[in-house]
Amino acid sequence: MKHLDEYRDPERAGKLAAAIRQSCARPWTLMEICGGQTHTIMKSGLQTMLPDLISLVHGPGCPVCVTPIELIDKAVAIAARPEVIFTSFGDMLRVPGSHKSLQDVKAEGADIRMVYSPLDAVKIAQANPSRQIVFFAVGFETTAPANAMAVWTAEKQGVENFSVLVAHVLVPPAMEAILSSPACRIQGFLAPGHVCAITGFRDYETLAAKFRVPIVVTGFEPVDILEGVLMCVEHLESGRFDVENQYGRIVRRDGNVPAQDTVAEVFEVTERAWRGIGEIPQSGLQLRAPYAHRNAERRFPTQVGRVSEPSVCISGLVLQGVKKPVDCPAFGTRCTPDHPLGAPMVSSEGACAAYYLYAKA
C-alpha cells in the first residue's frame, strides 16, 4: 500500500531502533497522547525494540475512554426511545454505562446504527422524516470537523429531525492538566499527528515553553513512532524543549484552516468532564447558540444520576500516565475486555485493552 508500506518497513524500523539505542544515555519517560499510537506500539511490539531506558506511558487520547459514564447513560436512555434512531461510530457501542451499553439496548430492540461518517447519519435523517436521528458526536479535534459539517449540513438543508449528543474533547488542555499534576512524571510527549493535522501545533509550542518539555508531533505508523521517539530522546539528551514535527507529510504548523473554521462555526469551547480524570476547564466543545436546538441533551431531557467508577479501577491514573495497566490489581483478572471495569479496557484504543490484547507476558 502506497504511503503506508514505507512506514512499516522492517529495515527502516531496525535502523531507527538502533539510532534510539545509540542516542539514549539516561532513562526517559515519554507519553504518546493518542490511543491510535498506543495501538500501533502494542500491535507492532515496538516496546520490545526499544532500550529499557525508555518507558512509554499511554495518554488520554482515546475518545471512547474519556467519555464520561453519565454521558453513556444519557446515550443509552435516548437510544432506547421508540422515536429515535441512534447513530454512532462503532467502538462506542460496547462501552458500558452504569447499567447498560448501547449494544445492550440494541439487543433489547433499540434502533441503533453504526455509521462511518456523521454525514451518513444526516442521510438517515433525510430518509426517515418521521423519526428522530441522534448522532453521538464523540472524539478529539480530529473528528470535530466532520461532526461540525454534519450539523452545518443538517441546518443548511433544514433536516429538523437530526440532533447530536456532543462529547467532544480537546488535547492541549488535557496535556496541561497532566503536566500540572504533582504526580506527573512525563518528560517528553509524542503529540497526536491527526489532531495536529486539523489544529496545527502552535498551542503545543506554548505548552512546550511553559512546562519545558519536548513535544514531537508524531504519526501513527511504526516507523513514525520510532522516529518520534528518536526525536524526543535527542531533544531530552541535549536539553532542548521545543516542538518538532515528525509528521510533516500531513501536518502544517497552522493546520487545516477551513476545517478549523467549520468547527468554529458550529462549536465553542467549554468545560468538560473526562472519564477517570474529572473536570478540565476549556477542554471540550459544545454547540454554539445558533445550533443549540440540535443538542440532543436538550431535545430529549433525561435524568441520569451521578455515577462513581468501580473503586478498584485505576483508569484515571492510567489515562494520565501515572500508572501502567499492569499496575492495576484487577487487570486481566476481574477486568477483561469481556467484563471491563473501566473504559480503557473497552476500546481497542484503550491502553488496558491494548496491553491485554498484545502485551508479551
Add this chain to the structure above:
Amino acid sequence: MSQRLIESVFMPLFSNDMLDARHDGAVFTVDEANLAFTTDSYVVRPLIFPGGTIGDLAVNGTVNDLAMCGAQPLYLSCGFILEEGLEIEFLRTIAESMKAAADRAGVKLVTGDTKVVDHGKADGLYINTAGIGRVCHRVGADRIQPGDAIIVSGDLGAHGVAILSTREGLQFESAIQSDTAPLWCEVDALLDAGIDIHCLRDLTRGGLTSALNELAQSRRLAMHVDEARIPVADTVRSACELLGLDPLYVANEGRFVAFVAPNEAPRVLEILPQASLAGTVLDEPKPTVYLRSRIGGERILHMISGEQLPRIC
C-alpha cells in the same frame, strides 16, 4: 456468547467422548469404517454477496468441517427454513449455487427438509446442512508436536471483508470476492502425496487468531507466527486498514491451517502454491500464540472478545 451457551446449557447434558473432543465434527467407527459427521447452520446476511451465496456457504462450510477431520466428504443433508414471501426465483438461484458447490466438492445432497415460517420470522432464508465423510487420515490437536510447521493455505480475510462491505454498503474500487470454496481438494492432494498431516483447522469465525489460540489451548503448546509470512491480499489489507479491522481476526470460508512435521513443510508448499509457512509450534507448555510483527517487534496474538468494531479515528 455461543461458547458460553455451549458450556452452560449443552455440554452438561450431552457430554460424551466425541462431543468433548470439540472438533469441527465427530469421528467414529461403524463396522470398521471410520466416519466423520458434522452439522452447521447458516444465517448469513446478505444472502448473496460478492463471490458467493448462503447456498455455497452451507455446502462448503459442512464439506470443510469434514475435510478438517481428515475425511472425504460424501453425503450431505439440507434443511431450509424459508420466510413467507421469499421469491421462488431467488430460492432457485440459491439452490443452483448449492448444486454447483456440491458438484465441485464431489458430494451428494441425499436428504432434506423444507419449512416455511411467517413473514418476519426469519431473515429471508436459513439453511442447515449436515454431512458424513470417510476418514482417510487421523488428524487432531493431540497430534501437534513441538517443532511442527504451521502452514496457512492461502491469503486471509477476503470472506469477512466481502460480507462486511456489502452489509455496510461500502464500495471499494475493486470488489473483494469471498474466498468460499471446498477445502477437501487441497487436503486430498496433501494426503495423496503421503504427507502426514498432524492437524487441520479451517479459519472461519475469529480467523487465524482464533484457530491458533484454540489449538494452543487444547494442546497446551505455545506457537510462534511471523506476520510478514501470513499472506493477505493488498485489496483486503487496504479495506481492513480503512475499516480498522485486523485481517488476522477476519473470517475466511476457504482457508485452513495445517500442522506438519518441519521436514514435510517444503513439500506441502510445493503442492499448495498459494500456501505459506507462517510459523512453528514451540517446545513451551503454554497456551500462548506469539507473533513477530511485520516490523520485527514481538507480541501476543490474543483471542478477540466480541465482534471487531471499527474505531473512531
